[in-house]
Amino acid sequence: MTEQGYSLAELVISVCAEAFRDDGEVIVTGIGALPRIGAGLAKMTFAPDILTTEGEGWFTSEPVGPGKRAVEPEIEGIAHYDRVFSALYSGKRHALVAPVQLDRWGQANISVIGDHRKPKAAMLGARGFPGNSVLHPNSFFIPTHNKRAFVEGEVDFVCMAGYNPDRYVNGKPPAGLDLRIIVTDLCVMDFGAPQHAIRIKSLHPGVAFDEVQANTGFPLVRPEGVIPITPAPTAQQLAIICRIDPNNIRASVFKDNPPGVRAAVGEAA
Amino acid sequence: MLDKRMTLDEIVDQLQDGMSIGIGGWATRRKPMALARAIARSNLRDITLISGYGGPEVGLLAATGKIRKLVFAFVSLDHYPLEPHFRAARQNGAFEILELDEGMFHYGLRAAAMKLPFLPTRVGIGTDIIRQAGFEFKMVKSPYDDGEEFFAMPAIAPDVALIHAHRSDQRGNILTMSFDPFFDELLVRASGRCFATVEKIVPTDELNMRENGRYNLVERSLITGVAEAPFGAHPTSAAPDYQIDLKHLKTYIDSAASQEAWSGYKAEFVDVSQHRYVASVGGAEAIHAAPIPVY
Numbered sequence: 242m243t244e245q246g247y248s249l250a251e252l253v254i255s256v257c258a259e260a261f262r263d264d265g266e267v268i269v270t271g272i273g274a275l276p277r278i279g280a281g282l283a284k285m286t287f288a289p290d291i292l293t294t295e296g297e298g299w300f301t302s303e304p305v306g307p308g309k310r311a312v313e314p315e316i317e318g319i320a321h322y323d324r325v326f327s328a329l330y331s332g333k334r335h336a337l338v339a340p341v342q343l344d345r346w347g348q349a350n351i352s353v354i355g356d357h358r359k360p361k362a363a364m365l366g367a368r369g370f371p372g373n374s375v376l377h378p379n380s381f382f383i384p385t386h387n388k389r390a391f392v393e394g395e396v397d398f399v400c401m402a403g404y405n406p407d408r409y410v411n412g413k414p415p416a417g418l419d420l421r422i423i424v425t426d427l428c429v430m431d432f433g434a435p436q437h438a439i440r441i442k443s444l445h446p447g448v449a450f451d452e453v454q455a456n457t458g459f460p461l462v463r464p465e466g467v468i469p470i471t472p473a474p475t476a477q478q479l480a481i482i483c484r485i486d487p488n489n490i491r492a493s494v495f496k497d498n499p500p501g502v503r504a505a506v507g508e509a510a
Numbered sequence: 511m512l513d514k515r516m517t518l519d520e521i522v523d524q525l526q527d528g529m530s531i532g533i534g535g536w537a538t539r540r541k542p543m544a545l546a547r548a549i550a551r552s553n554l555r556d557i558t559l560i561s562g563y564g565g566p567e568v569g570l571l572a573a574t575g576k577i578r579k580l581v582f583a584f585v586s587l588d589h590y591p592l593e594p595h596f597r598a599a600r601q602n603g604a605f606e607i608l609e610l611d612e613g614m615f616h617y618g619l620r621a622a623a624m625k626l627p628f629l630p631t632r633v634g635i636g637t638d639i640i641r642q643a644g645f646e647f648k649m650v651k652s653p654y655d656d657g658e659e660f661f662a663m664p665a666i667a668p669d670v671a672l673i674h675a676h677r678s679d680q681r682g683n684i685l686t687m688s689f690d691p692f693f694d695e696l697l698v699r700a701s702g703r704c705f706a707t708v709e710k711i712v713p714t715d716e717l718n719m720r721e722n723g724r725y726n727l728v729e730r731s732l733i734t735g736v737a738e739a740p741f742g743a744h745p746t747s748a749a750p751d752y753q754i755d756l757k758h759l760k761t762y763i764d765s766a767a768s769q770e771a772w773s774g775y776k777a778e779f780v781d782v783s784q785h786r787y788v789a790s791v792g793g794a795e796a797i798h799a800a801p802i803p804v805y
Contacts, residue, residue, distance in 0.1 A: 296805030298690050309804060321690035322536065326613055348636075352609060358643065359603035365591060366564075366584035371611035372633035402636025410649065410659045415632045 247474050249426060250275055250491040252445060252501035253382070254482055255474035256424045257337055258282040260380045266290040267377075268300075268325070268334040274307045274490045276337040276382050281306060281485040282478060294320045308488035329369075332417055334377040337424075338370070342389075342396040343381060345439060345459040347403035347420040347432055349374070350396035357398050367400040374401035378419040384494060386425035386456050393458035404437035426495060427453050429471055434462035443471040447503040473501065514682045516735040518548045518784060521705045524735070525549070525670060528578070530558035532668030532701050534694040535746065537565045538588045538754045540686070542674040542707050544742035544784045550574040551781055560668045561585070562615030563692065565746055566762060569595030570780070572604065573772060579606040581666065583615045587759055589803065594766030611639055616693055618666030623699035630660035671701035674743045675727060676751060678706060679714040682733030685725045688749050698728050707739040709751055741788050741797055753800040758791050 257279025261269050269284070269291045271277035277296075281304025284291050295305040300318035328334055340349035341364060351370060355361030373379055379401065383390045395405070403420065406412040423430040423439065427448045434440040440462035441450060450468055454461055474482070482491070492498045522545070525531065531549075535541040546567035549557075556578040561568050564585035571577050573595040585596040599605065610618070613633045621629040630650050634640045640647040640661055650662040673694045676687040684706055686694060698704045719726060742748075745758040765775030778790055791797065 319689065322692055323690075326616055329613065353600070357609075357638070358607075360601055363597045363600035365586055366582055367609055367611050367637070367639055368584045369612040371637045371639050372613035374637070375632045375635055399636070399638040405636070408636045414636055417632065418636070 247479055247501045248492065249445070249499045249501050250494050251474050251479060251482055252471060253424055253426070254279045254282055254491065255478050256422075256429050256471060257380075257382065258286070258478075260337055260422050260424075261288050261291055261335060264288060264291060264335050264378075266292070266333070268292045268320075268328055270294075270334065270336040272336065272338045273382060274486075275494055276339065278306055278482060278486050278491060279337065280304065282481055285481045285485065286478065292318070298322070304485055306486040306488070307490045311487070329372055329376045332377045335380070335421070336373050336377070337380040337382060338373070339382045339384065340370075340401065342392050343383060343423065344392050344394065344396045344403065346395070346405035347401070347437070347439070348396050348399045348405060349381065349401035349403070350398050352398040352400050354397055367398075370400035371402065374403070374418060375415040376417045378421050380421040381423045383423065383425045386427040386453065388456060388458040391457040391459065404432065427456065430461070438462050440464060441468055443469040445471045446473070446501060512681045514733065514735045515680050515711060516705070516737050518544055518707070518737050518739060521545060521672075521735055521737055522548045522552045522554065524703075524705065525554055525557075527555045528557070529669045530560055532666075532671040532697050533559065533561040533564075533567050534671065534673030534692065534697050535565065535743070536563040536690070536692045537584075537586045538746045538759070539565075539690070540674050540688060540692065540694075540743050540748055541565045541567050541746040542672045542742065543567060543570075543744060543746060544707055544739040544787075545672050545674075545705070546570050547780050547784070547787065549576060560666060562610065562612065562619075564593070564596070566593065566759070569593045569762075572596055572599035573766075574776070574780070577605045579608070581608045581610065581615075583610045583612040587763070588754070588805070589756055590759060590763055594763050598766060606644070608642065608645060609639060611637075614639070614663050615666065616696065617663045619693060619696040619700040621663065621665035622667035623696055626665060628662040628664050631663050632660060634661040634663070666700060668697070668701040669703070671697045671704040673698065673704065673706045674739075674748065675706050675708045676710070676748060677717055678708040678711050678736045679717055680711060680736070681714070682706070682730040682736050683714060683717060683719070684708065684727045684730070684733060684736070685717055685722050686727050687722070687725050687751070691725075691727060695728050698732050703734040704732055705735045705737070706733055707737045707742040709738075709740055709742065709748060711736060711738045739784055741794070742784065744788070744791060744797055747803075749802070752797050754803050755791065755797060755800045756803065757800075
C-alpha cells in the first residue's frame, strides 16, 4: 500500500487508537464513528485488554463498529447505565468525545451556543460530561478545526471541567482531571506544555503549523525543532479498520472523504 | 384485596398544576409516553418536569406548553440526537431550566431516596453547571483530615414519579423486563408518589416472580397506582416487547417543521385515546415489526 492509500478518516482512526495505547484494562468509550472505530483498532492490536461496548449496554469480546451488523457479537459483560455510572468513579475509563466547542483550558461544551437561558442553538445538554471530566481520562475529536470549535475565550457553557485555575476554590482541579489528546482534521495536540497549555504533537501530512494556528482561537505551543508528521496507518491497521467498519461509515465523516495526505495549503506569507 | 388499577385519565386527575413530575426511562427507551400524551391533552399547567434522561416526552410537553421549569441532563432522541421541540422551546426561552450532569441527577435522586438534603460529589466542580443563574449551589468541606471541598448536590424529590414497565399485578408488583432498568428505582424512591403504566396487568402468579425477581423494580408499597396501557412507551421502546419506532420518531421530528405540521401531528397522535393512537401508528402488528435498533 502506498503512502497515499489511506483517507483522512483512517488517519484520524489510527490516531484515536493511539490515545488508548497505554491504558491497560479500562473501559474505553469512543463517541462518534471515528473514535469508536479507533477504540476497536486499539483493542484489535496493541491494547487487547480494553473493554468496549456494542453502543447500547453490553461489553463485547471483539469490538463492534457502527451501523448494521452481519453477526451478533459475543457478549462478555453487562454495561447498563447503572454499571457505567458506578465504573466512572473508579477512574478506569477513558472517553474520547466530540464536543462542539473546546477552549485553551480544555473546557468543553455540548450544551448550548449563546446565552444559556435563551440560547442561539440548544443542543443536547451537558449529559455526563461534567462527571467524566473530573473522574477519568478524556480525549477529544474535533472534526473541523476552526475558530468556532477552538474558541478565543471560554466555551459558551462549560460542560467539561478543564485546567482553568479560576474555576477552582484553591486554583487546583480535582485529582481525577486528566485530559489527554485532541485529534482534529489538521493535527494532534495534547496538554503537555507548562500549565497544561495546548501544544501541537504532530501535524497531519501536508498541514503547516501556521494553518493550524490561524484556525485556532488561542495561541498554540509550538514544539522545539521540526514538528513531527502524524504517522500513516500501517497496511495491517488499514485491514483491521476495514474489518471493524465493513459498512464504510468512516467514509461519510468528512466531506468528500479526502485522502490522508494532502498538498500544503494556507501557508502563511 | 388491594387493587391499584387505574385508567390513564385517573392518573392524570391525581396531578395538580404546579407539581413537580419525575419521568422514568432513558431518551428513547421505556418512556411513559401514553401518560405524557394524556397530560398533553389535559388542562394541567405549570409543571416542573424532572426528566434527567430526557426523550420525546420533554418535546411533547414543551410543544403543548405544559412546562414551567425543566430539570434535565440531556434531551435526545438517540438516533436523532437533537429533539426539535425541546430545542425550539429552549431557544425561545419558553421555560426556566436547571441543567445537570447525568451523575449529579442520579445523586440528587439518591439523596432524596435516602432522605438526605444533599450528597457530596466532585461532579460539577469546574463547570458552569454549578454557576447557573437562579440556583444557589453550595460547596461542602470534608470534616476529615483530607479537607477536600465537594459540591453538595441537593436532593431531587419529585412530587410524583411516572414510569412505564412491562408487567404488574393489581397490587403494583412491577416487572421491568428490559436488560437495563435505568434509574427508575431511584426515581420512585425519591418521589412522593409513583404511578406506573404497564404493558399488561396479570395475576400475581403469572409474574413468575421467583424466575423474574431481578426485574422486580421496587417493593409495591411505593407504587400508588398502575394503569394497563399496551404500547404505552411507543414511539420509545419497551424491549423485549417492542423496539423503538424510528419511523414514527421521524414523523414526530417532522412535526416541528411548522405550526401546521405540529397541528396535524397533534390532532392525529396526541388528541386521541391511547387505543386510537395505537391504530394511528399502524396497530400492534406494525409496532411489533420494528427491528432491534443498532447503536
